[in-house]
Amino acid sequence: MALRRCCRFAGSVPRLLWSWSSSVPPRTYSAVGRCALSSFVNTYQGYKSTELQLRRFSSQQQPPSTEVTYDQLKKLLSEQKTVVIDVREPWELREYGFIPGSINVPLGQMNTALQLDPEEFREKYDGEMPLQTDNIVFICLAGVRSKTAVNTATSLGYKDVQHYPGGWYEWAEYEQDK
Numbered sequence: 061m062a063l064r065r066c067c068r069f070a071g072s073v074p075r076l077l078w079s080w081s082s083s084v085p086p087r088t089y090s091a092v093g094r095c096a097l098s099s100f101v102n103t104y105q106g107y108k109s110t111e112l113q114l115r116r117f118s119s120q121q122q123p124p125s126t127e128v129t130y131d132q133l134k135k136l137l138s139e140q141k142t143v144v145i146d147v148r149e150p151w152e153l154r155e156y157g158f159i160p161g162s163i164n165v166p167l168g169q170m171n172t173a174l175q176l177d178p179e180e181f182r183e184k185y186d187g188e189m190p191l192q193t194d195n196i197v198f199i200c201l202a203g204v205r206s207k208t209a210v211n212t213a214t215s216l217g218y219k220d221v222q223h224y225p226g227g228w229y230e231w232a233e234y235e236q237d238k
Contacts, residue, residue, distance in 0.1 A: 143190040147200045147209045163187035167205045195220045202227040
């Protein structure tokens, strides 16, 4: 923590040294202060290069995609290989419509819903509670709340979670064209 605080100012240290060393005669500051400061700058530069190397190493591994397309979602639904959870409010489903086979769990209830007993989940949401290993696709109206639901489910230990970024709007548009 202290290193982070110090490193925040290290970017300005060379500028301070430059302006300070050019305006102050060399005899007015001690050699001990110079050594401590140069040691700090060297440590900071080593920290930054290590951080850069770690970023470079970790960026080579691509995380699995958390988004599904309309065609992928249709295929998953037809094969019954996924649980689709619609995170909109019930009035939105009544007003706009819903994807057949989806379970409605409003986003505000997501955290507690995914921690319920399977019986309680079935009674409250009229669907089977997904297991932590199930493929789950979240959907909302336009793809914003569903992304939040992905983060919530991931934090609760669910492994294979995705969202449909097009949301209900895109789904309805594709379905109307067919």
